[in-house]
Amino acid sequence: MKLARLHTSVSFMVLIVLWEILARFSGWSRYVFPDPLTVVAGMAELIKNGTLLKHTIASLYRVTWGFYLAIVFGIPLGILLGRVTVLHRMANPLIQFLRPISPLAWIPLSMLWFGIGDRPAIFLIFLSSFFPLTVSTTIAVRNINPTYFQVAANFNFSKFETIFRLIVPAIVPEVVTALRISVTIAWLVVVAAEMIAVQSGLGYLILDSRNALRMDYVMDGMIIIGIIGLLLDTLMKRLAKIESARWGAQAR
Amino acid sequence: MAEIRLENLSKEYVNRRQRRRSRQEPNQRPGDRVLVLDRIDLEFKEGEMVCILGPSGCGKSTLLRIIAGFDRPTGGRVFIGGKEVAGPRSDSIFVFQYSGLLPWMTVAENVGLGLRHLKDSARKEDKIREYIEMVELEGFESYYPHQLSGGMQRRAELARALAVNPSLLIMDEPFSGLDFLTHMKMREEVVNMHEFLRKTTLVVTHDIDDALIMGDRIVVLSGRPATVKLQQTLDFPRPRDFERSPELSRLRSEIFLMLGVPYAV
Numbered sequence A: 001m002k003l004a005r006l007h008t009s010v011s012f013m014v015l016i017v018l019w020e021i022l023a024r025f026s027g028w029s030r031y032v033f034p035d036p037l038t039v040v041a042g043m044a045e046l047i048k049n050g051t052l053l054k055h056t057i058a059s060l061y062r063v064t065w066g067f068y069l070a071i072v073f074g075i076p077l078g079i080l081l082g083r084v085t086v087l088h089r090m091a092n093p094l095i096q097f098l099r100p101i102s103p104l105a106w107i108p109l110s111m112l113w114f115g116i117g118d119r120p121a122i123f124l125i126f127l128s129s130f131f132p133l134t135v136s137t138t139i140a141v142r143n144i145n146p147t148y149f150q151v152a153a154n155f156n157f158s159k160f161e162t163i164f165r166l167i168v169p170a171i172v173p174e175v176v177t178a179l180r181i182s183v184t185i186a187w188l189v190v191v192a193a194e195m196i197a198v199q200s201g202l203g204y205l206i207l208d209s210r211n212a213l214r215m216d217y218v219m220d221g222m223i224i225i226g227i228i229g230l231l232l233d234t235l236m237k238r239l240a241k242i243e244s245a246r247w248g249a250q251a252r
Numbered sequence B: 001m002a003e004i005r006l007e008n009l010s011k012e013y014v015n016r017r018q019r020r021r022s023r024q025e026p027n028q029r030p031g032d033r034v035l036v037l038d039r040i041d042l043e044f045k046e047g048e049m050v051c052i053l054g055p056s057g058c059g060k061s062t063l064l065r066i067i068a069g070f071d072r073p074t075g076g077r078v079f080i081g082g083k084e085v086a087g088p089r090s091d092s093i094f095v096f097q098y099s100g101l102l103p104w105m106t107v108a109e110n111v112g113l114g115l116r117h118l119k120d121s122a123r124k125e126d127k128i129r130e131y132i133e134m135v136e137l138e139g140f141e142s143y144y145p146h147q148l149s150g151g152m153q154r155r156a157e158l159a160r161a162l163a164v165n166p167s168l169l170i171m172d173e174p175f176s177g178l179d180f181l182t183h184m185k186m187r188e189e190v191v192n193m194h195e196f197l198r199k200t201t202l203v204v205t206h207d208i209d210d211a212l213i214m215g216d217r218i219v220v221l222s223g224r225p226a227t228v229k230l231q232q233t234l235d236f237p238r239p240r241d242f243e244r245s246p247e248l249s250r251l252r253s254e255i256f257l258m259l260g261v262p263y264a265v
Protein backbone atom coordinates (compact mmCIF):
# COMPACT_ATOMS: atom_id res chain seq x y z
CA MET A 1 0.00 0.00 0.00
CA LYS A 2 2.73 2.46 1.03
CA LEU A 3 4.93 1.26 -1.78
CA ALA A 4 2.15 1.74 -4.32
CA ARG A 5 1.70 5.30 -3.14
CA LEU A 6 5.44 5.87 -3.53
CA HIS A 7 5.31 4.62 -7.12
CA THR A 8 2.43 6.98 -7.87
CA SER A 9 4.30 9.99 -6.52
CA VAL A 10 7.41 9.00 -8.49
CA SER A 11 5.47 9.07 -11.75
CA PHE A 12 4.02 12.50 -10.95
CA MET A 13 7.48 13.80 -10.07
CA VAL A 14 8.89 12.55 -13.34
CA LEU A 15 6.05 14.29 -15.18
CA ILE A 16 6.80 17.61 -13.46
CA VAL A 17 10.54 17.37 -14.13
CA LEU A 18 9.95 16.58 -17.81
CA TRP A 19 7.53 19.48 -18.01
CA GLU A 20 10.10 21.86 -16.50
CA ILE A 21 12.81 20.66 -18.92
CA LEU A 22 10.50 21.03 -21.93
CA ALA A 23 9.40 24.51 -20.86
CA ARG A 24 13.01 25.62 -20.45
CA PHE A 25 14.57 24.15 -23.59
CA SER A 26 11.78 23.91 -26.15
CA GLY A 27 12.27 27.52 -27.18
CA TRP A 28 8.59 28.34 -26.76
CA SER A 29 7.75 31.44 -24.81
CA ARG A 30 6.30 31.39 -21.32
CA TYR A 31 2.98 32.54 -22.80
CA VAL A 32 2.69 29.53 -25.04
CA PHE A 33 4.14 26.87 -22.80
CA PRO A 34 4.23 27.99 -19.17
CA ASP A 35 6.57 26.23 -16.76
CA PRO A 36 5.29 24.53 -13.58
CA LEU A 37 6.12 27.43 -11.27
CA THR A 38 4.17 29.92 -13.36
CA VAL A 39 1.20 27.55 -13.33
CA VAL A 40 1.39 27.20 -9.55
CA ALA A 41 1.58 30.97 -9.20
CA GLY A 42 -1.45 31.30 -11.47
CA MET A 43 -3.28 28.73 -9.36
CA ALA A 44 -2.56 30.77 -6.24
CA GLU A 45 -4.00 33.86 -7.90
CA LEU A 46 -7.13 32.02 -9.00
CA ILE A 47 -7.65 30.62 -5.54
CA LYS A 48 -7.06 33.97 -3.86
CA ASN A 49 -9.49 35.96 -5.98
CA GLY A 50 -12.15 33.24 -5.67
CA THR A 51 -12.47 32.59 -9.40
CA LEU A 52 -11.48 28.95 -9.13
CA LEU A 53 -13.95 28.17 -6.38
CA LYS A 54 -16.77 29.88 -8.23
CA HIS A 55 -16.15 27.97 -11.45
CA THR A 56 -15.62 24.64 -9.69
CA ILE A 57 -18.89 25.00 -7.82
CA ALA A 58 -20.70 25.95 -11.02
CA SER A 59 -19.42 22.81 -12.77
CA LEU A 60 -20.14 20.48 -9.86
CA TYR A 61 -23.63 21.93 -9.51
CA ARG A 62 -24.47 21.08 -13.12
CA VAL A 63 -22.95 17.62 -12.95
CA THR A 64 -24.83 16.84 -9.76
CA TRP A 65 -28.17 17.87 -11.20
CA GLY A 66 -27.69 16.20 -14.56
CA PHE A 67 -26.46 13.04 -12.93
CA TYR A 68 -29.27 12.85 -10.39
CA LEU A 69 -31.86 13.36 -13.07
CA ALA A 70 -30.25 10.57 -15.08
CA ILE A 71 -30.43 8.26 -12.04
CA VAL A 72 -34.02 9.17 -11.25
CA PHE A 73 -35.23 8.50 -14.79
CA GLY A 74 -32.68 5.99 -16.09
CA ILE A 75 -32.71 3.33 -13.39
CA PRO A 76 -36.50 2.89 -13.09
CA LEU A 77 -36.79 2.89 -16.87
CA GLY A 78 -34.01 0.30 -17.03
CA ILE A 79 -35.85 -1.91 -14.54
CA LEU A 80 -39.08 -1.59 -16.52
CA LEU A 81 -37.38 -2.45 -19.80
CA GLY A 82 -35.57 -5.33 -18.15
CA ARG A 83 -38.80 -6.90 -16.94
CA VAL A 84 -41.30 -6.13 -19.70
CA THR A 85 -40.15 -7.81 -22.88
CA VAL A 86 -42.63 -6.00 -25.11
CA LEU A 87 -41.42 -2.60 -23.94
CA HIS A 88 -37.85 -3.74 -24.33
CA ARG A 89 -38.46 -4.76 -27.93
CA MET A 90 -40.06 -1.40 -28.66
CA ALA A 91 -37.67 0.90 -26.81
CA ASN A 92 -34.34 -0.84 -27.22
CA PRO A 93 -33.74 -0.03 -30.90
CA LEU A 94 -34.59 3.61 -30.19
CA ILE A 95 -32.13 3.75 -27.29
CA GLN A 96 -29.41 2.02 -29.27
CA PHE A 97 -29.95 4.56 -32.04
CA LEU A 98 -29.81 7.61 -29.77
CA ARG A 99 -26.95 6.36 -27.62
CA PRO A 100 -24.05 6.77 -30.06
CA ILE A 101 -25.00 10.38 -30.76
CA SER A 102 -22.48 12.37 -28.76
CA PRO A 103 -24.13 14.60 -26.16
CA LEU A 104 -22.16 17.46 -27.72
CA ALA A 105 -24.16 17.06 -30.92
CA TRP A 106 -27.19 18.07 -28.86
CA ILE A 107 -25.68 21.47 -27.98
CA PRO A 108 -27.45 23.48 -30.70
CA LEU A 109 -30.84 22.00 -29.92
CA SER A 110 -30.45 22.23 -26.17
CA MET A 111 -29.50 25.89 -26.40
CA LEU A 112 -32.50 26.52 -28.56
CA TRP A 113 -34.81 24.70 -26.18
CA PHE A 114 -33.39 25.78 -22.85
CA GLY A 115 -31.68 29.09 -23.64
CA ILE A 116 -28.46 30.13 -21.99
CA GLY A 117 -27.49 29.19 -18.46
CA ASP A 118 -27.43 26.07 -16.34
CA ARG A 119 -30.31 24.27 -17.95
CA PRO A 120 -28.84 23.35 -21.35
CA ALA A 121 -25.67 22.14 -19.64
CA ILE A 122 -27.66 20.07 -17.17
CA PHE A 123 -29.65 18.63 -20.05
CA LEU A 124 -26.47 17.58 -21.86
CA ILE A 125 -25.07 15.90 -18.75
CA PHE A 126 -28.38 14.19 -18.23
CA LEU A 127 -28.23 12.83 -21.79
CA SER A 128 -24.66 11.64 -21.38
CA SER A 129 -25.49 9.56 -18.28
CA PHE A 130 -29.07 8.61 -18.98
CA PHE A 131 -28.46 6.21 -21.87
CA PRO A 132 -25.57 4.25 -20.35
CA LEU A 133 -27.42 3.97 -17.03
CA THR A 134 -30.65 2.79 -18.64
CA VAL A 135 -28.88 0.25 -20.80
CA SER A 136 -26.75 -1.17 -17.99
CA THR A 137 -29.73 -1.41 -15.67
CA THR A 138 -31.74 -3.23 -18.33
CA ILE A 139 -28.93 -5.70 -18.93
CA ALA A 140 -28.43 -6.23 -15.19
CA VAL A 141 -32.13 -6.96 -14.68
CA ARG A 142 -32.23 -9.38 -17.58
CA ASN A 143 -29.22 -11.20 -16.18
CA ILE A 144 -30.74 -11.87 -12.77
CA ASN A 145 -30.63 -15.59 -12.07
CA PRO A 146 -34.15 -16.87 -12.91
CA THR A 147 -34.00 -19.11 -9.85
CA TYR A 148 -34.46 -16.01 -7.68
CA PHE A 149 -37.71 -15.18 -9.43
CA GLN A 150 -38.90 -18.74 -8.80
CA VAL A 151 -37.98 -18.35 -5.14
CA ALA A 152 -39.98 -15.10 -5.10
CA ALA A 153 -42.98 -16.83 -6.67
CA ASN A 154 -42.62 -19.74 -4.28
CA PHE A 155 -42.70 -17.42 -1.27
CA ASN A 156 -45.58 -15.32 -2.65
CA PHE A 157 -43.68 -12.07 -3.13
CA SER A 158 -45.89 -9.12 -4.00
CA LYS A 159 -44.97 -6.90 -6.97
CA PHE A 160 -43.54 -4.40 -4.53
CA GLU A 161 -41.42 -7.03 -2.80
CA THR A 162 -40.22 -8.41 -6.11
CA ILE A 163 -38.92 -4.97 -7.02
CA PHE A 164 -37.43 -3.89 -3.71
CA ARG A 165 -36.32 -7.16 -2.16
CA LEU A 166 -35.22 -8.96 -5.33
CA ILE A 167 -34.57 -6.79 -8.39
CA VAL A 168 -33.03 -3.77 -6.70
CA PRO A 169 -30.57 -5.63 -4.47
CA ALA A 170 -29.71 -8.01 -7.31
CA ILE A 171 -28.67 -5.25 -9.70
CA VAL A 172 -26.82 -3.04 -7.22
CA PRO A 173 -23.31 -4.23 -8.14
CA GLU A 174 -23.77 -3.69 -11.89
CA VAL A 175 -25.55 -0.39 -11.39
CA VAL A 176 -22.79 0.94 -9.17
CA THR A 177 -20.26 0.08 -11.86
CA ALA A 178 -22.43 1.86 -14.42
CA LEU A 179 -22.67 4.89 -12.13
CA ARG A 180 -18.92 4.98 -11.90
CA ILE A 181 -18.52 4.97 -15.65
CA SER A 182 -21.25 7.50 -16.32
CA VAL A 183 -20.07 9.99 -13.73
CA THR A 184 -16.75 10.03 -15.56
CA ILE A 185 -18.51 10.67 -18.85
CA ALA A 186 -20.68 13.36 -17.23
CA TRP A 187 -17.56 15.09 -16.01
CA LEU A 188 -16.04 15.00 -19.49
CA VAL A 189 -19.20 16.43 -20.97
CA VAL A 190 -19.69 19.28 -18.52
CA VAL A 191 -16.38 20.87 -19.47
CA ALA A 192 -17.21 20.70 -23.14
CA ALA A 193 -20.72 22.04 -22.59
CA GLU A 194 -19.40 24.97 -20.61
CA MET A 195 -17.18 26.04 -23.44
CA ILE A 196 -20.23 26.82 -25.51
CA ALA A 197 -23.42 27.28 -23.64
CA VAL A 198 -22.58 29.19 -20.45
CA GLN A 199 -20.48 31.91 -18.85
CA SER A 200 -19.21 29.99 -15.84
CA GLY A 201 -17.68 26.67 -14.86
CA LEU A 202 -14.26 25.14 -15.39
CA GLY A 203 -14.82 24.75 -19.12
CA TYR A 204 -15.64 28.42 -19.38
CA LEU A 205 -12.55 29.26 -17.29
CA ILE A 206 -10.36 27.45 -19.81
CA LEU A 207 -11.97 29.07 -22.81
CA ASP A 208 -11.94 32.53 -21.26
CA SER A 209 -8.29 32.20 -20.26
CA ARG A 210 -7.37 31.16 -23.75
CA ASN A 211 -9.01 34.28 -25.12
CA ALA A 212 -6.97 36.30 -22.64
CA LEU A 213 -3.85 34.34 -23.66
CA ARG A 214 -3.32 33.09 -20.12
CA MET A 215 -2.07 29.59 -20.80
CA ASP A 216 -1.13 29.21 -17.14
CA TYR A 217 -4.79 29.60 -16.20
CA VAL A 218 -5.72 27.12 -18.92
CA MET A 219 -3.41 24.56 -17.36
CA ASP A 220 -4.78 25.32 -13.88
CA GLY A 221 -8.25 24.58 -15.15
CA MET A 222 -7.07 21.29 -16.64
CA ILE A 223 -5.34 20.27 -13.43
CA ILE A 224 -8.44 20.93 -11.31
CA ILE A 225 -10.59 18.99 -13.78
CA GLY A 226 -8.21 16.05 -13.50
CA ILE A 227 -8.17 16.14 -9.71
CA ILE A 228 -11.94 16.34 -9.38
CA GLY A 229 -12.36 13.52 -11.91
CA LEU A 230 -10.02 11.40 -9.84
CA LEU A 231 -11.94 12.19 -6.65
CA LEU A 232 -15.27 11.31 -8.25
CA ASP A 233 -13.91 7.98 -9.43
CA THR A 234 -12.44 7.18 -6.00
CA LEU A 235 -15.76 8.01 -4.40
CA MET A 236 -17.59 5.64 -6.75
CA LYS A 237 -15.04 2.90 -6.24
CA ARG A 238 -15.60 3.14 -2.47
CA LEU A 239 -19.33 2.83 -3.02
CA ALA A 240 -18.82 -0.24 -5.20
CA LYS A 241 -16.68 -1.90 -2.52
CA ILE A 242 -19.20 -1.31 0.27
CA GLU A 243 -22.15 -2.57 -1.73
CA SER A 244 -20.65 -5.68 -3.25
CA ALA A 245 -18.88 -6.70 -0.07
CA ARG A 246 -22.35 -7.15 1.35
CA TRP A 247 -23.16 -10.12 -0.77
CA GLY A 248 -19.96 -11.21 -2.35
CA ALA A 249 -20.16 -9.94 -5.90
CA GLN A 250 -16.60 -9.45 -7.09
CA ALA A 251 -15.44 -5.89 -6.48
CA ARG A 252 -13.44 -4.48 -9.32
CA MET B 1 -53.48 -32.30 2.32
CA ALA B 2 -50.77 -33.26 -0.02
CA GLU B 3 -51.80 -36.27 -1.93
CA ILE B 4 -50.40 -35.73 -5.40
CA ARG B 5 -51.68 -37.16 -8.62
CA LEU B 6 -50.06 -36.76 -12.04
CA GLU B 7 -52.39 -37.63 -14.87
CA ASN B 8 -51.04 -38.29 -18.31
CA LEU B 9 -48.44 -35.60 -17.86
CA SER B 10 -46.48 -34.52 -20.95
CA LYS B 11 -44.07 -31.71 -21.58
CA GLU B 12 -42.65 -30.52 -24.88
CA TYR B 13 -40.03 -27.83 -25.36
CA VAL B 14 -39.50 -25.97 -28.58
CA ASN B 15 -35.93 -26.62 -29.56
CA ARG B 16 -34.15 -23.30 -29.93
CA ARG B 17 -30.74 -24.67 -30.77
CA GLN B 18 -28.85 -22.50 -33.25
CA ARG B 19 -26.73 -25.19 -34.81
CA ARG B 20 -28.60 -27.16 -37.41
CA ARG B 21 -27.61 -30.59 -36.22
CA SER B 22 -25.91 -32.22 -33.33
CA ARG B 23 -24.16 -35.50 -33.16
CA GLN B 24 -26.55 -37.08 -30.67
CA GLU B 25 -29.67 -35.96 -32.44
CA PRO B 26 -29.00 -35.73 -36.17
CA ASN B 27 -32.67 -35.29 -36.96
CA GLN B 28 -33.25 -32.36 -34.64
CA ARG B 29 -33.73 -28.97 -36.22
CA PRO B 30 -34.22 -25.57 -34.64
CA GLY B 31 -37.93 -25.04 -34.16
CA ASP B 32 -38.54 -28.72 -33.67
CA ARG B 33 -40.32 -29.81 -30.55
CA VAL B 34 -38.55 -31.95 -28.02
CA LEU B 35 -40.68 -34.25 -25.97
CA VAL B 36 -39.25 -34.35 -22.46
CA LEU B 37 -41.99 -36.01 -20.42
CA ASP B 38 -44.15 -38.62 -22.09
CA ARG B 39 -47.58 -39.33 -20.56
CA ILE B 40 -46.51 -39.83 -16.97
CA ASP B 41 -49.01 -41.23 -14.48
CA LEU B 42 -47.91 -41.18 -10.87
CA GLU B 43 -49.34 -40.87 -7.38
CA PHE B 44 -47.68 -39.76 -4.21
CA LYS B 45 -49.34 -40.45 -0.88
CA GLU B 46 -49.46 -37.98 1.93
CA GLY B 47 -46.39 -38.10 4.18
CA GLU B 48 -44.49 -40.26 1.73
CA MET B 49 -40.88 -39.64 0.74
CA VAL B 50 -40.38 -40.60 -2.89
CA CYS B 51 -37.01 -40.62 -4.61
CA ILE B 52 -36.98 -40.08 -8.35
CA LEU B 53 -34.09 -41.49 -10.33
CA GLY B 54 -33.25 -41.17 -13.98
CA PRO B 55 -30.45 -40.51 -16.45
CA SER B 56 -29.12 -36.97 -16.75
CA GLY B 57 -31.24 -34.70 -18.92
CA CYS B 58 -34.27 -37.00 -18.87
CA GLY B 59 -36.56 -34.37 -17.40
CA LYS B 60 -36.43 -34.83 -13.64
CA SER B 61 -36.09 -31.13 -12.92
CA THR B 62 -38.81 -30.40 -15.44
CA LEU B 63 -41.15 -32.82 -13.67
CA LEU B 64 -40.49 -31.18 -10.31
CA ARG B 65 -40.90 -27.68 -11.74
CA ILE B 66 -44.29 -28.63 -13.11
CA ILE B 67 -45.40 -30.09 -9.78
CA ALA B 68 -44.21 -26.90 -8.04
CA GLY B 69 -46.21 -24.83 -10.52
CA PHE B 70 -43.22 -22.98 -12.02
CA ASP B 71 -43.84 -24.53 -15.39
CA ARG B 72 -46.98 -25.60 -17.24
CA PRO B 73 -47.33 -29.07 -18.71
CA THR B 74 -48.17 -29.27 -22.42
CA GLY B 75 -50.45 -32.21 -21.73
CA GLY B 76 -52.09 -33.83 -18.73
CA ARG B 77 -52.72 -32.43 -15.28
CA VAL B 78 -51.33 -32.26 -11.79
CA PHE B 79 -53.55 -32.43 -8.72
CA ILE B 80 -52.43 -31.70 -5.19
CA GLY B 81 -54.97 -32.56 -2.53
CA GLY B 82 -57.61 -32.85 -5.23
CA LYS B 83 -57.00 -29.35 -6.63
CA GLU B 84 -55.32 -28.72 -9.95
CA VAL B 85 -51.99 -26.92 -9.73
CA ALA B 86 -52.23 -23.49 -11.36
CA GLY B 87 -49.04 -21.78 -10.24
CA PRO B 88 -46.40 -21.56 -7.53
CA ARG B 89 -47.68 -21.66 -3.95
CA SER B 90 -45.93 -21.32 -0.63
CA ASP B 91 -47.63 -24.59 0.27
CA SER B 92 -45.14 -26.55 -1.81
CA ILE B 93 -41.61 -25.31 -1.34
CA PHE B 94 -38.87 -26.03 -3.84
CA VAL B 95 -35.28 -26.64 -2.76
CA PHE B 96 -33.16 -25.80 -5.76
CA GLN B 97 -30.53 -27.93 -7.49
CA TYR B 98 -28.07 -25.04 -7.20
CA SER B 99 -28.44 -22.70 -4.27
CA GLY B 100 -31.72 -20.83 -4.16
CA LEU B 101 -30.77 -18.67 -1.18
CA LEU B 102 -31.05 -14.98 -1.98
CA PRO B 103 -27.43 -13.84 -1.78
CA TRP B 104 -28.18 -10.32 -0.55
CA MET B 105 -30.04 -11.57 2.51
CA THR B 106 -28.51 -13.03 5.64
CA VAL B 107 -29.27 -16.56 6.78
CA ALA B 108 -31.88 -15.22 9.22
CA GLU B 109 -33.51 -13.06 6.53
CA ASN B 110 -33.62 -15.98 4.13
CA VAL B 111 -35.15 -18.28 6.72
CA GLY B 112 -37.63 -15.52 7.56
CA LEU B 113 -38.88 -15.32 3.95
CA GLY B 114 -41.69 -17.74 4.62
CA LEU B 115 -42.64 -16.05 7.89
CA ARG B 116 -43.26 -12.57 6.49
CA HIS B 117 -46.96 -12.84 7.29
CA LEU B 118 -46.23 -13.00 11.03
CA LYS B 119 -46.97 -9.57 12.48
CA ASP B 120 -45.59 -10.34 15.92
CA SER B 121 -41.87 -9.82 15.47
CA ALA B 122 -40.89 -11.59 18.69
CA ARG B 123 -42.73 -14.72 17.57
CA LYS B 124 -41.13 -14.42 14.16
CA GLU B 125 -37.66 -14.20 15.69
CA ASP B 126 -38.42 -17.27 17.78
CA LYS B 127 -39.53 -19.24 14.74
CA ILE B 128 -36.46 -18.22 12.78
CA ARG B 129 -34.24 -19.28 15.66
CA GLU B 130 -36.09 -22.59 16.01
CA TYR B 131 -35.50 -23.56 12.38
CA ILE B 132 -31.92 -22.34 12.34
CA GLU B 133 -31.30 -24.52 15.37
CA MET B 134 -32.99 -27.45 13.68
CA VAL B 135 -30.32 -27.43 10.97
CA GLU B 136 -27.57 -26.54 13.45
CA LEU B 137 -26.66 -23.15 12.06
CA GLU B 138 -26.74 -21.27 15.38
CA GLY B 139 -24.25 -18.43 15.33
CA PHE B 140 -24.48 -17.97 11.57
CA GLU B 141 -27.73 -15.99 11.55
CA SER B 142 -26.14 -12.81 10.27
CA TYR B 143 -23.90 -14.46 7.68
CA TYR B 144 -24.49 -13.96 3.99
CA PRO B 145 -24.78 -17.14 1.89
CA HIS B 146 -21.39 -16.62 0.23
CA GLN B 147 -19.81 -16.75 3.68
CA LEU B 148 -21.16 -20.28 4.26
CA SER B 149 -19.83 -23.59 3.01
CA GLY B 150 -21.83 -25.51 0.40
CA GLY B 151 -23.27 -27.84 3.03
CA MET B 152 -24.28 -25.00 5.29
CA GLN B 153 -26.00 -23.28 2.38
CA ARG B 154 -28.08 -26.40 1.74
CA ARG B 155 -29.01 -26.63 5.40
CA ALA B 156 -30.00 -22.97 5.44
CA GLU B 157 -32.18 -23.55 2.39
CA LEU B 158 -33.74 -26.57 4.07
CA ALA B 159 -34.47 -24.47 7.16
CA ARG B 160 -36.06 -21.82 4.98
CA ALA B 161 -38.26 -24.43 3.34
CA LEU B 162 -39.31 -26.04 6.61
CA ALA B 163 -40.06 -22.71 8.29
CA VAL B 164 -43.01 -22.25 5.94
CA ASN B 165 -44.44 -25.52 7.22
CA PRO B 166 -45.40 -26.52 3.67
CA SER B 167 -47.42 -29.61 3.03
CA LEU B 168 -45.08 -30.58 0.20
CA LEU B 169 -41.30 -30.38 0.01
CA ILE B 170 -39.69 -30.66 -3.41
CA MET B 171 -35.94 -31.21 -3.54
CA ASP B 172 -33.92 -31.20 -6.74
CA GLU B 173 -30.62 -32.99 -6.19
CA PRO B 174 -30.24 -31.58 -2.70
CA PHE B 175 -26.79 -33.11 -2.26
CA SER B 176 -25.15 -32.27 -5.57
CA GLY B 177 -21.81 -30.60 -5.19
CA LEU B 178 -21.27 -31.63 -1.57
CA ASP B 179 -18.24 -33.58 -0.45
CA PHE B 180 -18.72 -37.19 0.62
CA LEU B 181 -19.02 -36.69 4.36
CA THR B 182 -21.24 -33.63 4.11
CA HIS B 183 -23.39 -35.55 1.66
CA MET B 184 -23.80 -38.40 4.16
CA LYS B 185 -24.66 -36.04 7.01
CA MET B 186 -27.09 -34.04 4.93
CA ARG B 187 -28.80 -37.24 3.82
CA GLU B 188 -29.16 -38.40 7.39
CA GLU B 189 -30.58 -35.03 8.32
CA VAL B 190 -33.19 -35.16 5.58
CA VAL B 191 -34.18 -38.68 6.62
CA ASN B 192 -34.48 -37.62 10.27
CA MET B 193 -36.43 -34.55 9.28
CA HIS B 194 -38.81 -36.75 7.35
CA GLU B 195 -39.20 -39.29 10.17
CA PHE B 196 -39.92 -36.42 12.51
CA LEU B 197 -42.20 -34.18 10.45
CA ARG B 198 -43.68 -36.71 8.03
CA LYS B 199 -44.03 -34.22 5.21
CA THR B 200 -44.71 -35.35 1.70
CA THR B 201 -41.28 -35.10 0.13
CA LEU B 202 -40.14 -35.56 -3.46
CA VAL B 203 -36.42 -35.95 -3.93
CA VAL B 204 -34.76 -36.06 -7.32
CA THR B 205 -31.34 -37.61 -7.27
CA HIS B 206 -28.94 -39.30 -9.63
CA ASP B 207 -27.42 -41.26 -6.77
CA ILE B 208 -28.96 -44.73 -6.55
CA ASP B 209 -27.69 -45.27 -3.00
CA ASP B 210 -29.35 -42.04 -1.85
CA ALA B 211 -32.63 -43.16 -3.30
CA LEU B 212 -32.48 -46.62 -1.72
CA ILE B 213 -31.43 -45.36 1.71
CA MET B 214 -33.91 -42.50 1.88
CA GLY B 215 -37.04 -43.38 -0.05
CA ASP B 216 -40.29 -44.90 1.13
CA ARG B 217 -40.62 -45.56 -2.56
CA ILE B 218 -38.48 -45.06 -5.64
CA VAL B 219 -39.50 -44.11 -9.16
CA VAL B 220 -37.09 -44.74 -11.99
CA LEU B 221 -37.56 -42.73 -15.17
CA SER B 222 -36.28 -43.72 -18.57
CA GLY B 223 -34.11 -41.54 -20.77
CA ARG B 224 -35.73 -38.74 -22.79
CA PRO B 225 -38.63 -38.72 -23.34
CA ALA B 226 -39.09 -39.79 -19.74
CA THR B 227 -41.58 -42.51 -18.94
CA VAL B 228 -41.97 -44.37 -15.67
CA LYS B 229 -39.76 -47.40 -15.96
CA LEU B 230 -39.99 -48.82 -12.46
CA GLN B 231 -41.79 -48.10 -9.22
CA GLN B 232 -40.80 -49.90 -6.09
CA THR B 233 -41.94 -49.52 -2.50
CA LEU B 234 -39.06 -49.90 -0.06
CA ASP B 235 -40.26 -51.65 3.08
CA PHE B 236 -36.86 -51.82 4.69
CA PRO B 237 -36.42 -50.64 8.26
CA ARG B 238 -34.26 -47.60 8.87
CA PRO B 239 -31.37 -47.03 9.30
CA ARG B 240 -30.79 -48.99 6.13
CA ASP B 241 -27.58 -50.76 5.28
CA PHE B 242 -26.66 -52.60 2.10
CA GLU B 243 -24.41 -55.03 4.01
CA ARG B 244 -27.17 -56.26 6.28
CA SER B 245 -29.90 -56.43 3.72
CA PRO B 246 -29.16 -58.59 0.69
CA GLU B 247 -32.55 -57.77 -0.75
CA LEU B 248 -31.60 -54.08 -0.93
CA SER B 249 -28.26 -54.97 -2.55
CA ARG B 250 -30.02 -57.02 -5.18
CA LEU B 251 -32.36 -54.15 -5.96
CA ARG B 252 -29.38 -51.83 -6.19
CA SER B 253 -27.70 -53.99 -8.84
CA GLU B 254 -30.95 -54.23 -10.74
CA ILE B 255 -31.34 -50.47 -10.91
CA PHE B 256 -27.73 -49.99 -11.91
CA LEU B 257 -28.39 -52.34 -14.78
CA MET B 258 -31.57 -50.49 -15.63
CA LEU B 259 -29.72 -47.17 -15.83
CA GLY B 260 -27.16 -48.66 -18.17
CA VAL B 261 -24.30 -49.64 -15.89
CA PRO B 262 -23.71 -53.40 -16.20
CA TYR B 263 -22.41 -53.95 -12.66
CA ALA B 264 -22.62 -52.06 -9.41
CA VAL B 265 -19.34 -50.69 -8.14
Ligand SMILES: Nc1ncnc2c1ncn2[C@@H]1O[C@H](COP(=O)(O)OP(=O)(O)OP(=O)(O)O)[C@@H](O)[C@H]1O
Residues within 6 Å of the ligand: B013, B014, B015, B016, B036, B054, B055, B056, B057, B058, B059, B060, B061, B062, B063, B206, B224
Ligand atom coordinates in the same frame (compact mmCIF):
# COMPACT_ATOMS: atom_id res chain seq x y z
N1 LIG C 1 -36.50 -24.05 -20.91
C1 LIG C 1 -36.16 -25.08 -21.71
N2 LIG C 1 -36.24 -24.95 -23.05
C2 LIG C 1 -35.89 -25.96 -23.86
N3 LIG C 1 -35.49 -27.16 -23.44
C3 LIG C 1 -35.38 -27.36 -22.10
C4 LIG C 1 -35.71 -26.33 -21.17
N4 LIG C 1 -35.51 -26.81 -19.93
C5 LIG C 1 -35.10 -28.08 -20.09
N5 LIG C 1 -35.02 -28.41 -21.38
C6 LIG C 1 -34.61 -29.72 -21.90
O1 LIG C 1 -35.36 -30.69 -21.25
C7 LIG C 1 -34.55 -31.80 -20.93
C8 LIG C 1 -34.73 -32.17 -19.48
O2 LIG C 1 -34.18 -31.16 -18.68
P1 LIG C 1 -34.14 -31.30 -17.09
O3 LIG C 1 -33.43 -30.14 -16.54
O4 LIG C 1 -35.52 -31.54 -16.61
O5 LIG C 1 -33.28 -32.63 -16.92
P2 LIG C 1 -32.81 -33.36 -15.59
O6 LIG C 1 -33.33 -34.74 -15.65
O7 LIG C 1 -33.13 -32.54 -14.39
O8 LIG C 1 -31.25 -33.39 -15.80
P3 LIG C 1 -30.06 -33.34 -14.71
O9 LIG C 1 -30.00 -34.69 -14.08
O10 LIG C 1 -28.84 -33.09 -15.54
O11 LIG C 1 -30.38 -32.24 -13.76
C9 LIG C 1 -33.15 -31.45 -21.31
O12 LIG C 1 -32.81 -32.17 -22.46
C10 LIG C 1 -33.17 -30.00 -21.59
O13 LIG C 1 -32.35 -29.71 -22.68
Ligand SMILES: [Mg+2]
Residues within 6 Å of the ligand: B060, B061, B062, B097, B172
Ligand atom coordinates in the same frame (compact mmCIF):
# COMPACT_ATOMS: atom_id res chain seq x y z
MG1 LIG D 1 -32.01 -31.45 -12.97
